[in-house]
Amino acid sequence: MNRIIDEEIFLKEYNPNLFEKVSVTTDLLVFSISDIVTNNYRKLPEKIMSVYLVNRDNFPFKGKWSLPGGFLDPKETLADTAFKVLKRKMNLDTLYLEQLGTFDAITRDPRMRILSVAYMALINRQDLPRDIQACSNWFNIVRKGENLFLQNEQDSDLILDLSDKGSLAFDHVDIVLTGLMRLKNKIEYTDLVFHLLPKEFTLTELQNVYEAILGRKLLAPAFRREIKSKVEATGNYMTGSGHRPSALFRQRKNENVE
Amino acid sequence: MNRIIDEEIFLKEYNPNLFEKVSVTTDLLVFSISDIVTNNYRKLPEKIMSVYLVNRDNFPFKGKWSLPGGFLDPKETLADTAFKVLKRKMNLDTLYLEQLGTFDAITRDPRMRILSVAYMALINRQDLPRDIQACSNWFNIVRKGENLFLQNEQDSDLILDLSDKGSLAFDHVDIVLTGLMRLKNKIEYTDLVFHLLPKEFTLTELQNVYEAILGRKLLAPAFRREIKSKVEATGNYMTGSGHRPSALFRQRKNENVE
Numbered sequence: 179m180n181r182i183i184d185e186e187i188f189l190k191e192y193n194p195n196l197f198e199k200v201s202v203t204t205d206l207l208v209f210s211i212s213d214i215v216t217n218n219y220r221k222l223p224e225k226i227m228s229v230y231l232v233n234r235d236n237f238p239f240k241g242k243w244s245l246p247g248g249f250l251d252p253k254e255t256l257a258d259t260a261f262k263v264l265k266r267k268m269n270l271d272t273l274y275l276e277q278l279g280t281f282d283a284i285t286r287d288p289r290m291r292i293l294s295v296a297y298m299a300l301i302n303r304q305d306l307p308r309d310i311q312a313c314s315n316w317f318n319i320v321r322k323g324e325n326l327f328l329q330n331e332q333d334s335d336l337i338l339d340l341s342d343k344g345s346l347a348f349d350h351v352d353i354v355l356t357g358l359m360r361l362k363n364k365i366e367y368t369d370l371v372f373h374l375l376p377k378e379f380t381l382t383e384l385q386n387v388y389e390a391i392l393g394r395k396l397l398a399p400a401f402r403r404e405i406k407s408k409v410e411a412t413g414n415y416m417t418g419s420g421h422r423p424s425a426l427f428r429q430r431k432n433e434n435v436e
Numbered sequence: 437m438n439r440i441i442d443e444e445i446f447l448k449e450y451n452p453n454l455f456e457k458v459s460v461t462t463d464l465l466v467f468s469i470s471d472i473v474t475n476n477y478r479k480l481p482e483k484i485m486s487v488y489l490v491n492r493d494n495f496p497f498k499g500k501w502s503l504p505g506g507f508l509d510p511k512e513t514l515a516d517t518a519f520k521v522l523k524r525k526m527n528l529d530t531l532y533l534e535q536l537g538t539f540d541a542i543t544r545d546p547r548m549r550i551l552s553v554a555y556m557a558l559i560n561r562q563d564l565p566r567d568i569q570a571c572s573n574w575f576n577i578v579r580k581g582e583n584l585f586l587q588n589e590q591d592s593d594l595i596l597d598l599s600d601k602g603s604l605a606f607d608h609v610d611i612v613l614t615g616l617m618r619l620k621n622k623i624e625y626t627d628l629v630f631h632l633l634p635k636e637f638t639l640t641e642l643q644n645v646y647e648a649i650l651g652r653k654l655l656a657p658a659f660r661r662e663i664k665s666k667v668e669a670t671g672n673y674m675t676g677s678g679h680r681p682s683a684l685f686r687q688r689k690n691e692n693v694e
Contacts, residue, residue, distance in 0.1 A: 184495065184498075185495050185496055185498065185546075188495035188496065189495070189496065189546055189547060192547050192548075194459070194547065194548045197459055197507040197508075197509075198509070198510050199457035199458055199459050199460075199510075200457055200458070200459075200460055200508065200510045201452070201455055201457050201458075202457075202458055202460070202551065237442065237443050237446035237447070238443055238446065238447065240442070240443065249455040250455075250458065251455075251456070252456050252457075252458045252549045253542070253549075254542075255540050255541070255542060256538065256540045256551075277537055277538065279535055279537075280514065280535065280538045280553050282513050282514045282553075283513070284511070284512075284513060288443075288447055289447060289450050289452065290450075290452045291510045291511075293460065293514075293553075295538050295540075295551075363625065366625075367621065367624075367625070
């Protein structure tokens with residue numbers, strides 16, 4: 179009893195400015211999958227990972243591409259802030275969000291000490307509002323040997339080199355690379371991949387998405403053996419000119435979880 | 437050129453208090469492995485995971501067990517703060533540290549809005565200063581069915597139930613559970629486990645550490661097949677009364693990395 183009263187007195191007299199505070203922002207790394215349409219009409223479109231960037235219209239780093247982000251309101255959670263940013267910049271209400279990490283290099287922001295808590299979001303392109311699906315903010319993640327580049331989907335001459343930290347505002351190159359690594363590490367032992375796909379998909383599409391994330395080709399028989407327990411046939415087929423109908427699958431939900 | 441001058445002016449005139457700031461702390465989840473000495477002298481000691489806690493001598497949560505932690509000094513990085521806490525509370529200079537996540541529930545601290553960036557540290561018990569190795573701050577992580585408990589190593593009657601969030605100060609039960617999950621998920625595809633072991637170990641010890649982290653028994657032949665590529669024989673043997681000499685192994689370093 180005494181302890182509770184002591185704690186009440188302590189809290190009433192507590193000086194919240196005893197320790198210097200810092201500014202905190204949230205940055206959003208929104209990954210999706212784009213189709214690369216090839217010239218060969220018999221071939222299905224190839225898959226490539228893409229990321230959503232905004233061009234900064236304010237200082238600092240005015241004119242540079244950056245991850246969408248915003249300041250944390252101390253009355254809200256970081257996830258609240260993340261969802262507000264998604265609503266404001268992408269008109270999105272829901273999607274898969276996971277905390278990627280807190281980035282805190284002392285000089286990462288020229289204004290002052292600002293920590294950024296980065297979130298990784300995964301979304302199926304087709305679930306986006308039409309204007310966001312096709313806007314000029316999407317960059318394909320292109321590998322050339324060991325190097326990674328971001329290539330604007332609508333302006334193929336606009337290429338950002340991820341080996342140059344100055345290619346994006348702040349330390350956003352680090353955040354992008356951390357997110358790519360996280361996704362690559364987690365994709366084999368989690369069900370994260372399904373957030374990037376429509377509800378129904380062919381096994382070839384699913385394999386192409388894995389390949390886009392892992393950055394290497396997979397052997398179809400081994401891939402199908404390993405993925406078998408994660409998917410189930412829907413009974414539907416994708417048809418189209420130039421290729422045979424393909425069976426459509428969906429994620430198999432673990433019954434213990436539902 | 438104009439843009440650089442504009443940015444300079446912008447930064448000079450920038451009001452750092454435009455957005456309300458928050459307090460940030462770092463909390464440390466220090467995991468280690470303890471031996472449970474069994475009565476049977478022929479049996480090697482079993483391994484169990486343990487965590488280092490401190491008893492709070494200040495409000496709030498005075499008298500409760502908690503993770504060691506401290507406030508972030510805005511002139512330092514989060515890792516600097518983490519290492520300072522380790523030095524002050526455990527007299528430790530180096531160990532493996534990885535950011536676990538930022539915990540930000542609005543009411544997690546009764547003083548005010550405080551974000552905590554939690555770090556997970558992994559250490560081989562034998563590398564600790566003697567007084568820290570044997571102190572009363574270590575709690576074994578004990579599983580009983582689906583439930584997890586923390587049992588003080590020196591006072592076996594002191595048991596904290598991790599299914600009760602009030603068992604530790606703040607939201608530290610959440611941080612402990614998040615760290616256990618992270619370690620369990622990462623142990624199979626990373627080399628994290630070796631931070632918990634001495635430089636030389638038997639394969640039985642290594643298997644027991646895996647079992648302690650995964651919370652289940654492994655089959656020795658399958659375990660040895662899978663671990664083979666990660667370890668190499670040192671040529672040394674552990675001898676002791678009651679059991680045959682066992683070959684000692686060490687982590688095999690990837691030559692491409694060195």
